[in-house]
Amino acid sequence: MSTASDRGPRHAAPQPAVAYRRLSVSQRRSQLIEAALGLFAHRAPEDVSLDDVAAAAAVSRPLVYRYFPGGKQQLYEAALRSAADELELCFRQPQHGPLTHRLTRALDSYLGFVDEHDAGFKALLQGGSVVQTSRTTAIVDEVRRSAAEQILLHIGVPRPGRRLLTMIRTWITAVEGASLIWLDEGKQPPLSELRGWLVDHFVALLVATAAGDEECGRVLRRAVELETADGPAGDLVRRVAPLLHDAGHLLGED
């Protein structure tokens, strides 16, 4: 797609294609955001300069400024917006099959994102970053809200009561927290183990919440019907059963 005029009059020899590709305004914008996201993913925001972004996109610094006159902060927020769109897709899974299977797919996708954008995820959520503003906080909150909405669609309760909604929002907080701990621990244990534990966490929390709330009880019963012995729920129930042998005295049956 490069043309002679695109290359500019001073260059006779062919140059790296990316530097001189003619892009539409929205393509160029996307390209710059993509380059910024790549940098912000693996470095703290304070360690990324506009020169770095220009170099990564193989364009000049003034060009970056033409698209993002607000400089680094504006570029950071645009990159965050793009990352948020990607994160919001994680919990949009096909709405059929056992709930634990859907959560497994959603978490694989979410944790894959965390793995890919490790430093950026940490800088954004751990607080104290220079680029954090009420706008970035709002974007992060929107991701959380969207994840909660998707889970509510999965369990077929678009308008939940307070307990159910608090349970889901609290679990989402726990997923974020566990992701940060996982990054702190040098990404140990393997991602699949963390994901399995977070699905178990959801199930355990739903059971504990259902113990005191009728709506959660109905959600649990409907979910259990679709679960199978060879899936994550069956696996959890079989591993938990022996642990409860010693708890007979808690039933108060003498």
Added chain:
Amino acid sequence: MSTASDRGPRHAAPQPAVAYRRLSVSQRRSQLIEAALGLFAHRAPEDVSLDDVAAAAAVSRPLVYRYFPGGKQQLYEAALRSAADELELCFRQPQHGPLTHRLTRALDSYLGFVDEHDAGFKALLQGGSVVQTSRTTAIVDEVRRSAAEQILLHIGVPRPGRRLLTMIRTWITAVEGASLIWLDEGKQPPLSELRGWLVDHFVALLVATAAGDEECGRVLRRAVELETADGPAGDLVRRVAPLLHDAGHLLGED
């Protein structure tokens, strides 16, 4: 303790005692921090000025600056340090009796703090606040670390494996998240209900984690021995038992 020279030459009539009390340097410092904490507890940091702090402590603005030359940021961090010391005490409960009783007391204390310092707690933990720095983040992290250490002392495992430590740290994240949600919801449900649910959450998460980790299994068995039918664990077990009647097919016994 007020003296004539303390009152200043222009005042003949007695003035409010607090304005003219002669305090030692450390007493004055504590008084200013206390006044600041009271203000930061109920307003966003951007809505608190040094004049407000001076007025609340009934001193002059220059006096506040003499003690805190770094101005509002320094005062905020000192107030946060003081709040952190208070929060760290929450999980230091007597180390005897059932674990769920100890967690109940710790959470009563923690959630009481959240209730008392609602706006400040929110501003600090929700991110995007102008006063957030890597130093404030470090103070918050220290509170979390201290809470985890105290819980480890309660369960008698000072040097935990990764799964157990991750479980405890994740639960602490969930407690913070649930506290913020509780503030968002206008402090509903009543504090005691939230506290009971968070204790249930701990128990459920310990059971789910014990299902895949020997160390957590040992912790669970030791904890269960001390629990009683009339305590929170007994209550939870009896409420959960009927929910599991429909889950027979998950055991894979045909």
